[in-house]
Amino acid sequence: MQSLTPELRIEQVDVRAGDTLIVHNACLSLSVGQRVALLGRSGCGKTTLLHAVMGLIPLDSGEVEVRGGASKSLARMVQLIPQDAAGSLSPRLQVEALLARPLAKLKVPGDHRQRILQAMQQVDLSPSLLNRKAHELSGGQAQRVAIARALAIGAQFLLCDEPLTGLDPALKDDTVQMLSELNDIGILFVSHDLLAAQQLCQRAVVMESGHITDEGDWDHLLGPSGSPILEELLRATPQLHS
Numbered sequence: 001m002q003s004l005t006p007e008l009r010i011e012q013v014d015v016r017a018g019d020t021l022i023v024h025n026a027c028l029s030l031s032v033g034q035r036v037a038l039l040g041r042s043g044c045g046k047t048t049l050l051h052a053v054m055g056l057i058p059l060d061s062g063e064v065e066v067r068g069g070a071s072k073s074l075a076r077m078v079q080l081i082p083q084d085a086a087g088s089l090s091p092r093l094q095v096e097a098l099l100a101r102p103l104a105k106l107k108v109p110g111d112h113r114q115r116i117l118q119a120m121q122q123v124d125l126s127p128s129l130l131n132r133k134a135h136e137l138s139g140g141q142a143q144r145v146a147i148a149r150a151l152a153i154g155a156q157f158l159l160c161d162e163p164l165t166g167l168d169p170a171l172k173d174d175t176v177q178m179l180s181e182l183n184d185i186g187i188l189f190v191s192h193d194l195l196a197a198q199q200l201c202q203r204a205v206v207m208e209s210g211h212i213t214d215e216g217d218w219d220h221l222l223g224p225s226g227s228p229i230l231e232e233l234l235r236a237t238p239q240l241h242s
């Protein structure tokens with residue numbers, strides 16, 4: 001039997017806030033092993049789309065599905081790394097409890113301790129941090145714990161919402177490197193940092209006022225027929241990270 005590469009499919013998605021259409025007819029697909037940047041000006045609807053994919057906001061129309069995934073549960077297969085990753089961790093809980101609780105809640109099979117240790121290794125965090133409380137972590141460490149939590153659950157797709165915000169140039173590079181080493185994961189990477197997006201992602205999708213207006217590889221997007229929005233982002237991106 002032919003094995004399918006798992007694919008996250010966002011099909012003709014509309015999202016409303018009250019009477020306002022925030023995202024209109026968004027179509028996007030992401031396979032395990034692919035890394036795709038979602039780019040656009042502030043307020044164009046990137047976070048809203050991610051939240052809708054996660055089911056945090058209802059879809060007005062359209063569909064989100066994973067085809068060929070290891071689990072039937074979208075909640076396990078697709079995980080959001082929010083803009084404020086540190087704020088998403090209960091400050092008084094130890095890292096081990098933060099990672100263990102969702103495994104129990106979602107009834108993830110297998111040895112949970114083993115899953116947690118493996119996830120910590122994948123994000124380059126020492127197991128000694130497992131005894132640390134969340135409020136005792138640096139911003140960069142907290143973000144890696146949030147990613148480790150998603151990996152321990154068995155996520156096959158990570159929706160990373162501006163994961164480089166607030167990191168110094170060296171940590172930005174480390175984070176891009178760490179994300180690029182996560183094999184067998186599909187990453188949708190929202191960032192205003194075009195250089196990091198180019199380093200990490202094979203292709204990008206451009207959003208404008210709630211619409212996806214362009215997509216393709218970097219040669220296309222930064223070429224003469226590419227989106228002018230990328231030129232703006234390029235001008236705003238520091239040329240050197242370190």
Ligand SMILES: Nc1ncnc2c1ncn2[C@@H]1O[C@H](COP(=O)(O)OP(=O)(O)OP(=O)(O)O)[C@@H](O)[C@H]1O
Nearest residue numbers: 017018020022040041042043044045046047048049
């Ligand atoms: N619950 C809501 N009610 C009304 N308007 C909303 C709501 N949520 C988001 N919006 C509006 O929808 C638009 C898209 O917001 P969103 O946060 O998705 O943009 P973004 O592209 O992620 O921006 P940024 O890059 O600054 O994070 C904005 O104009 C925002 O004010």
